[in-house]
Amino acid sequence: MNEYEVVIVGAGPAGLSAAIECAKAGAKVLVIDENNQPGGQLFKQIHKFFGSKEHKAGIRGIHIGEQLLKETEELSIEVWLDSEVCGMDQDKSIWITKQKEKSHCIQAKKIIIASGATENSIPFEGWTLPGVMGAGAAQTMMNCHRVLPGKRIMMIGSGNVGVIVSYQLLQAGAEVVGILEAAPVLGGYGVHTAKVRRAGVPFYTGYTVKQALGKEHVEAAEIVKLDSNWNTVQGSERIVEVDTICLAVGLTPLIELAWLSGCQFTYLDKMGGHVPIHNKYMETTVKGIYVAGDVSGIEEASTAMEEGRLAGISAAWSLGYYDNEKADMLINEEWRRLNLLRCGQFGLKRKMSKDEILIKWEEMQDANFKNNRSPFDGGTQAVNGISQSK
Amino acid sequence: MSKIICRCEEITEDEIIEAIASGASTVNEIKKFSRANMGLCQGRTCRKAIERILSKETGQKLENIKPSSYRKPVRPIKLGLMK
Numbered sequence: 001m002n003e004y005e006v007v008i009v010g011a012g013p014a015g016l017s018a019a020i021e022c023a024k025a026g027a028k029v030l031v032i033d034e035n036n037q038p039g040g041q042l043f044k045q046i047h048k049f050f051g052s053k054e055h056k057a058g059i060r061g062i063h064i065g066e067q068l069l070k071e072t073e074e075l076s077i078e079v080w081l082d083s084e085v086c087g088m089d090q091d092k093s094i095w096i097t098k099q100k101e102k103s104h105c106i107q108a109k110k111i112i113i114a115s116g117a118t119e120n121s122i123p124f125e126g127w128t129l130p131g132v133m134g135a136g137a138a139q140t141m142m143n144c145h146r147v148l149p150g151k152r153i154m155m156i157g158s159g160n161v162g163v164i165v166s167y168q169l170l171q172a173g174a175e176v177v178g179i180l181e182a183a184p185v186l187g188g189y190g191v192h193t194a195k196v197r198r199a200g201v202p203f204y205t206g207y208t209v210k211q212a213l214g215k216e217h218v219e220a221a222e223i224v225k226l227d228s229n230w231n232t233v234q235g236s237e238r239i240v241e242v243d244t245i246c247l248a249v250g251l252t253p254l255i256e257l258a259w260l261s262g263c264q265f266t267y268l269d270k271m272g273g274h275v276p277i278h279n280k281y282m283e284t285t286v287k288g289i290y291v292a293g294d295v296s297g298i299e300e301a302s303t304a305m306e307e308g309r310l311a312g313i314s315a316a317w318s319l320g321y322y323d324n325e326k327a328d329m330l331i332n333e334e335w336r337r338l339n340l341l342r343c344g345q346f347g348l349k350r351k352m353s354k355d356e357i358l359i360k361w362e363e364m365q366d367a368n369f370k371n372n373r374s375p376f377d378g379g380t381q382a383v384n385g386i387s388q389s390k
Numbered sequence: 391m392s393k394i395i396c397r398c399e400e401i402t403e404d405e406i407i408e409a410i411a412s413g414a415s416t417v418n419e420i421k422k423f424s425r426a427n428m429g430l431c432q433g434r435t436c437r438k439a440i441e442r443i444l445s446k447e448t449g450q451k452l453e454n455i456k457p458s459s460y461r462k463p464v465r466p467i468k469l470g471l472m473k
Contacts, residue, residue, distance in 0.1 A: 034465075084465045084467070085464070085465075086462055086463030086464055086465050086467060086471075087462030087463055087464060095462065095463070097463075097465070097467050097471050100467065100468065100471075101471075102471070103471045103472075118434050118435075120438060121435055121436075121439070122439070123393055123394070123395050123403070123436070123439050124393065125393050126393075127393070127394075128394050128397055252437075252438060255457075255460075256432075256460040256464040257464065259457075259459075259460040260460055260461075260462060260464065267452070267453035267454075269452070269453070273438065273457075274457055
């Protein structure tokens with residue numbers, strides 16, 4: 001059985017950042033990804049990133065991806081592509097299938113789960129017709145595979161994914177006939193929202209899609225107004241001719257592997273649903289299993305990269321590659337950078353949810369202490385970041 | 391016809407409501423009763439929709455609804471690879 005010090009599941013922004021930190025510290029790392037190229041969602045993100053300069057603001061996602069790949073290569077990090085993790089256990093054994101043809105079993109000392117998220121869907125009449133798809137899927141079709149998903153598009157959801165993908169659909173030559181938002185207010189960043197609005201795309205707040213109409217393919221969408229209790233308003237239906245309905249209605253953390261390995265969870269609606277409880281080192285309730293990026297709560301690629309680094313540094317530290325003083329310094333620096341990203345109108349809300357996860361972790365530590373049970377499995381690191389058993 | 395919720399197994403909203411009316415009180419029970427959530431995608435698409443229906447029908451809060459269990463292999467693979 002192959003043995004690695006750190007195995008990272010997912011070669012997206014979080015996974016690659018984690019791998020780079022582990023390799024820099026000197027650990028033997030393996031990164032596994034199901035896709036045929038690394039980079040996760042970065043390579044379809046042709047828009048410029050937000051934040052400050054130190055968070056690569058103003059740089060397009062694809063170029064950030066290229067940078068991460070270059071570093072990964074320079075550090076000679078082993079990456080398995082077309083490889084699916086089918087299972088993992090609390091003892092950190094991992095079952096992988098390569099090219100859907102061969103099973104492998106490997107043993108890790110530390111695992112960092114950076115599996116990302118899946119797109120949400122909302123079921124409505126006709127949603128199984130060809131032409132109804134996730135907005136992220138449409139983005140992959142157009143930006144990675146150069147296929148335009150449709151000519152006349154209805155976007156459901158006005159969050160960042162909805163407005164960014166709408167704009168890119170326009171750039172690619174499609175017509176976006178409207179962006180629907182069930183809530184009374186729009187959900188995306190002002191910059192992206194205004195750009196789409198300036199291009200002439202109408203927004204419909206308080207509207208949702210009632211059904212997709214068509215025989216073999218979407219031919220029209222019936223939309224309907226919602227009242228303040230989210231009930232449909234009778235008689236407000238209207239039919240809009242479209243060939244594609246894109247759903248940008250949020251993401252769900254892809255938690256299956258964390259679940260299999262016995263991590264404990266908490267439910268946070270704002271983080272996308274059930275998320276693995278973790279501490280400020282990104283370690284879950286299973287000692288030696290870390291999470292980073294969207295799987296630990298839906299945020300953005302920029303925060304995913306910082307969380308990846310944080311998890312990478314923590315894993316390297318627990319393997320003895322850093323002394324406590326050095327680790328403390330690096331971890332505090334990562335937290336400074338993370339806090340910079342989690343501020344402002346949108347960021348602060350995410351910070352509050354992320355803080356809830358950390359509070360949950362501490363509550364569990366307390367509860368385990370009070371109940372006088374055996375020490376909680378994942379709790380050997382002192383929460384103040386000073387001491388750690390090896 | 392009632393709308394399809396689980397695309398892989400083609401299970402409709404009515405069938406899920408029927409499962410709940412027949413006594414299924416968790417997503418796992420709905421799954422075993424109706425096969426919803428049991429197909430190729432293992433609920434990656436319909437999981438949340440089923441949780442919402444269960445919440446609406448029984449009055450349980452979404453945060454108290456336990457997701458249906460995840461099992462190995464979490465990806466669809468050939469039987470020959472399971473050894």
